[in-house]
Amino acid sequence: MQNKKTIFVCCGTGCQASGSMKIYQTMQKIISKLDLDVEVVADIKKTGCHGLCQKGPLVHITPQEITYIHVKTTDVQEIIERSIIKDEVIDRLLYFDKQQNAKIQSKNDWSFEKKQFRIALRHCGCIANDSIDDYIAKGGYQALEKVLKTMTPQEVIDEIRKSSLRGRGGGGFLTGLKWSFAAKAQGDIKYVICNGDEGDPGAFMDRSIMEGDPHTVLEGMAICGYAIGANRAFLYIRDEYGLAVENMKKAIADAHARGVMGQNIFGSGFAFDAEVVRGGGAFVCGEETSLIHSIEGSTGEPTSKPPFPANQGLWGKPTIINNVETWANVPVIISKGADWFASIGSEKSKGTKVFALVGKINNTGLVEVPMGIKLREIIFDIGGGIEKKRKFKAVQTGGPSGGCIPESKLDLPIDYDSLIAEGSMMGSGGMIVIDDRTCMVEFARYYLKFLSEESCGKCVPCREGIKSMLKILNDICEGKGQEGDIELLEEIGSMVKANSLCGLGKTAPNPVLSNIKNFRDEFEAHIKDKRCPAGVCKNLTKLYIDQEACIGCGLCAKSCPTAAISGEKKQPHVLDEAKCINCNSCRERCAVDAIRVH
Amino acid sequence: MQIIINGKTYAANPGEKILDVARRNGIEIPTLCHSEALPGLASCRLCMVEVHENGRTQYVASCTYPVADGMEVFTNSEMIAARRKILLALYNLIAPDSARIKGLLARYHVEPFDRLEADPDSKCILCGLCVKACEELGTNAISTLNRGTKKKIGTAFNEPAADCIGCGSCAIICPTQAIEMTEAEGNRTIWEKTFELLRCRDCGEYFTTPESLEHVRKKLGETVGNIEELQLCNYCKTKRAATRLKDGLHLDEYLDSDK
Ligand SMILES: Cc1cc2nc3c(=O)[nH]c(=O)nc-3n(C[C@H](O)[C@H](O)[C@H](O)COP(=O)(O)O)c2cc1C
Ligand code: SF4
Ligand code: SF4
Numbered sequence: 067m068q069n070k071k072t073i074f075v076c077c078g079t080g081c082q083a084s085g086s087m088k089i090y091q092t093m094q095k096i097i098s099k100l101d102l103d104v105e106v107v108a109d110i111k112k113t114g115c116h117g118l119c120q121k122g123p124l125v126h127i128t129p130q131e132i133t134y135i136h137v138k139t140t141d142v143q144e145i146i147e148r149s150i151i152k153d154e155v156i157d158r159l160l161y162f163d164k165q166q167n168a169k170i171q172s173k174n175d176w177s178f179e180k181k182q183f184r185i186a187l188r189h190c191g192c193i194a195n196d197s198i199d200d201y202i203a204k205g206g207y208q209a210l211e212k213v214l215k216t217m218t219p220q221e222v223i224d225e226i227r228k229s230s231l232r233g234r235g236g237g238g239f240l241t242g243l244k245w246s247f248a249a250k251a252q253g254d255i256k257y258v259i260c261n262g263d264e265g266d267p268g269a270f271m272d273r274s275i276m277e278g279d280p281h282t283v284l285e286g287m288a289i290c291g292y293a294i295g296a297n298r299a300f301l302y303i304r305d306e307y308g309l310a311v312e313n314m315k316k317a318i319a320d321a322h323a324r325g326v327m328g329q330n331i332f333g334s335g336f337a338f339d340a341e342v343v344r345g346g347g348a349f350v351c352g353e354e355t356s357l358i359h360s361i362e363g364s365t366g367e368p369t370s371k372p373p374f375p376a377n378q379g380l381w382g383k384p385t386i387i388n389n390v391e392t393w394a395n396v397p398v399i400i401s402k403g404a405d406w407f408a409s410i411g412s413e414k415s416k417g418t419k420v421f422a423l424v425g426k427i428n429n430t431g432l433v434e435v436p437m438g439i440k441l442r443e444i445i446f447d448i449g450g451g452i453e454k455k456r457k458f459k460a461v462q463t464g465g466p467s468g469g470c471i472p473e474s475k476l477d478l479p480i481d482y483d484s485l486i487a488e489g490s491m492m493g494s495g496g497m498i499v500i501d502d503r504t505c506m507v508e509f510a511r512y513y514l515k516f517l518s519e520e521s522c523g524k525c526v527p528c529r530e531g532i533k534s535m536l537k538i539l540n541d542i543c544e545g546k547g548q549e550g551d552i553e554l555l556e557e558i559g560s561m562v563k564a565n566s567l568c569g570l571g572k573t574a575p576n577p578v579l580s581n582i583k584n585f586r587d588e589f590e591a592h593i594k595d596k597r598c599p600a601g602v603c604k605n606l607t608k609l610y611i612d613q614e615a616c617i618g619c620g621l622c623a624k625s626c627p628t629a630a631i632s633g634e635k636k637q638p639h640v641l642d643e644a645k646c647i648n649c650n651s652c653r654e655r656c657a658v659d660a661i662r663v664h
Numbered sequence: 665m666q667i668i669i670n671g672k673t674y675a676a677n678p679g680e681k682i683l684d685v686a687r688r689n690g691i692e693i694p695t696l697c698h699s700e701a702l703p704g705l706a707s708c709r710l711c712m713v714e715v716h717e718n719g720r721t722q723y724v725a726s727c728t729y730p731v732a733d734g735m736e737v738f739t740n741s742e743m744i745a746a747r748r749k750i751l752l753a754l755y756n757l758i759a760p761d762s763a764r765i766k767g768l769l770a771r772y773h774v775e776p777f778d779r780l781e782a783d784p785d786s787k788c789i790l791c792g793l794c795v796k797a798c799e800e801l802g803t804n805a806i807s808t809l810n811r812g813t814k815k816k817i818g819t820a821f822n823e824p825a826a827d828c829i830g831c832g833s834c835a836i837i838c839p840t841q842a843i844e845m846t847e848a849e850g851n852r853t854i855w856e857k858t859f860e861l862l863r864c865r866d867c868g869e870y871f872t873t874p875e876s877l878e879h880v881r882k883k884l885g886e887t888v889g890n891i892e893e894l895q896l897c898n899y900c901k902t903k904r905a906a907t908r909l910k911d912g913l914h915l916d917e918y919l920d921s922d923k
Binding site: 348350365369370372518519520521522523524525526527529530531533534537538548550551554557558560561564565566567 | 704706707708709723725728729730743746747750751755757758777779780789790792808810811812813814815
């Protein structure tokens with residue numbers, strides 16, 4: 067049917083949280099009612115994530131290419147009457163683009179979209195996540211067919227090696243090289259595992275892919291199975307990810323029904339089967355050896371490498387474990403070729419990376435960008451700059467054990483190696499933007515606390531090292547820091563990095579060490595002057611009202627829970643330090659930034 | 665196969681770990697969680713060494729890192745020594761009374777942290793040796809509970825362990841004497857369970873529990889050649905064996921019964 071209009075209602079977890087299922091149902095009801103006497107056929111699909119979650123629920127209409135944001139159920143009737151029956155655009159529901167200073171009709175033209183390049187997320191938001199037909203219509207399973215019919219296992223491995231694809235789960239290990247180890251390993255039973263544990267608190271790219279495009283993950287895994295000689299796969303999915311588990315299970319069942327999974331796939335004689343395992347619920351379960359032990363049914367704790375899983379993994383058999391996003395790249399590399407893939411990205415990091423952009427930034431959400439893009443482009447062009455027009459201070463990359471990159475490094479091209487050189491890491495792609503009201507000591511303390519709770523406790527450098535560092539940081543934030551604390555943190559931190567057994571301990575000191583490196587003066591202010599320059603650490607903060615700047619609007623006085631602020635209307639107000647409990651509510655309210663930190 | 669440790673070349677066998685070769689040749693590498701009888705646990709992280717291999721430098725746990733022909737190992741570089749001091753100072757916080765740890769502090773000239781307080785009640789360093797020993801015996805009476813800073817060793821639900829046979833292996837293998845095992849009036853108490861003790865057939869000293877004997881008997885099953893041998897303490901068992909060897913008697917039988 068030509069010109070058939072399609073309405074996409076985003077039903078990813080982010081949009082569902084803001085009520086998109088209701089929109090979808092209302093849309094469906096009205097369409098089926100009108101269908102009788104209206105010529106327009108509206109095809110409603112449940113789609114995966116578009117990325118710009120805080121603007122949800124998102125509704126996108128093709129072929130006119132209209133994107134509506136913050137859609138409410140009360141808007142549905144109007145959308146159908148004006149944009150489906152007639153061809154009008156409802157200005158009120160369009161996205162206002164700060165970079166372009168205009169309302170933009172299609173999401174394709176949002177600044178948020180323009181610098182992005184989608185490989186892993188290519189289908190998220192464009193196909194129905196519960197339909198294998200949609201996936202196949204977009205060229206799905208052609209890569210698997212191609213390898214089974216025209217390539218030898220060695221050629222598949224060579225192709226992935228040539229693409230220089232690196233693991234997207236953290237370490238950035240060369241995927242093709244890892245596969246070649248497992249291919250060479252002796253044994254007639256081998257396994258393929260998808261790491262869908264996604265323990266990094268800020269990240270949700272893996273969840274979005276598993277929810278929005280489950281078949282691409284399965285196809286990638288089957289291609290690997292053929293390449294290394296494995297017939298069985300496990301998808302280890304974080305327990306909280308109910309929708310991902312559900313979609314993945316349905317995808318496996320549908321793939322079986324279509325014959326792209328099971329015995330004799332595409333008549334090649336190759337057999338492949340997959341099953342879902344729900345995660346053990348601890349951050350450390352995402353570490354590959356813990357994950358393997360968890361699938362085996364024992365305690366999800368790391369063991370030392372070697373032996374590496376590629377040689378001795380699940381039940382002692384050669385096992386390839388890759389991250390969800392890594393798997394999503396594989397079918398595209400096979401279809402479009404390693405050369406195409408390697409033409410994208412920086413010298414040593416090819417392709418794209420998905421980041422979860424969060425924190426004090428205007429556009430939060432998932433972004434997929436070519437490797438080597440500058441931080442500045444991600445934060446200002448795609449992210450739309452800092453919230454409330456405040457000043458950029460740093461960006462934390464790499465999840466809880468990543469480091470902070472300061473303003474002076476905004477032009478850093480982002481890839482695996484440049485981030486490590488800055489004392490941070492790629493991790494799974496978390497990116498938390500920090501403004502000038504964030505205390506870097508407290509920020510480091512917060513992550514170290516998370517890690518102290520998540521350390522499995524098996525080895526002393528990690529368990530006791532983190533505990534001791536946390537004790538010192540707690541003291542510093544409470545005003546009990548001592549001369550020599552910074553040096554002691556550095557000493558313990560470098561030992562913990564070097565001596566810990568697994569990646570958790572080996573990276574846990576990063577937030578502390580990178581903040582000491584880039585924001586040493588803030589640590590010194592806490593320890594020597596007993597002052598928190600950002601005004602966050604309560605014992606070390608004294609607020610005052612700048613008499614020049616205050617316009618006497620009285621908002622601050624109203625927001626103060628202890629009535630510490632007084633003053634006449636339109637006259638500069640004053641703050642009574644004795645009553646102030648440093649809750650910072652007044653600072654948040656003041657429109658002219660008159661509340662200052664001593 | 666040969667490897668180089670601290671500049672000297674040593675013979676090594678495939679499958680061996682760096683620590684095995686070092687220990688065999690009298691090269692000192694400190695450990696807390698290592699036992700010759702068990703596979704390396706790599707949890708105490710004291711045995712870290714620097715390895716130069718295929719043009720790469722790595723910092724690895726020598727108890728689990730396999731040897732490879734031509735690899736070069738350093739056990740005492742400046743970096744290793746500095747980190748070892750910090751790590752030992754951390755050990756001092758969690759097992760301040762342990763003789764073994766005090767000895768290591770002295771041996772490696774470690775100044776305890778004055779900024780951080782040791783926990784006077786803490787003894788266990790969570791090395792995992794006791795759990796591993798119990799697991800190897802096939803009893804599995806104890807395990808690690810919880811995670812991170814709340815981790816501890818214990819019996820299931822903290823109740824007297826149903827599976828515990830009172831053999832005391834955990835308490836004996838523990839490097840910091842953290843497991844309480846008391847013996848009085850022919851009884852042994854461990855993990856809050858009290859066992860009767862048996863006397864050695866030869867010397868008459870108390871030496872094991874009936875449950876332990878039974879466990880060994882079951883494990884050996886039909887292969888047990890000399891049941892009487894089981895009823896001797898280690899000292900007398902060795903003594904008898906030595907006598908027999910000396911007399912050149914029943915050598916086969918002895919080997920059989922000791923399987
Ligand atoms: C503490 C810790 C947590 C990890 N969590 C995850 C995770 O949630 N998801 C993931 O894909 N990899 C995680 N990893 C990395 C995995 O160990 C492993 O390197 C990865 O799954 C390999 O896949 P890749 O090569 O495709 O990245 C974690 C590593 C550590 C040390
Ligand atoms: S580094 Fe931390 S998380 Fe990893 S094994 Fe050691 S204690 Fe466990
Ligand atoms: S009780 Fe002893 S052997 Fe067991 S983990 Fe603790 S220190 Fe190690």
